[in-house]
Amino acid sequence: MSTESIVAPAPLTLTEGAIKELRKLIDQQEISPDFGLRVGVEGGGCSGMSYLLGFDQKKEGDSEYNIEGIRIFMNKGHGLYLAGMEVDFKNGLDARGFTFNNPNASSTCGCGSSFSA
Secondary structure, eight states, rough: OOOOOOOOOOEEEHHOOOHHHHHHHHHHTOOHHHHHEEEEEEEOOOTHHHHHHEEEETTTTHHHHHHETTTEEEEEEGGGHHOOOEEEESSSSSSSSEEEOOOTTTOOOOSSSSSEE
16 A cells, blocks of 8 residues: 555645644644545435544545645545535634535535535
């Protein structure tokens, strides 16, 4: 299994707020350099599919990208659902946490954590 990063641009973007929060989490939780941010989807949620976002090790079948020095791991099969998606971090009175702006979603749930394509 290769640990080389793909030279191609990542199929998703991280906003400045998301990058800042991820770097803070990496420092606070002392995340090992062997780990990266896993972005993906899984079946379930009130709209059919839920987003995955968390630190994990690279697995077979993953593509690896680098956004502003943050390693991103994504199962190759999830690219269809995540291409063009923007991950943001909100820290306001009305919302706090990571949000997903996915142009591939035909509908989303009220909380924004699940979608259908």
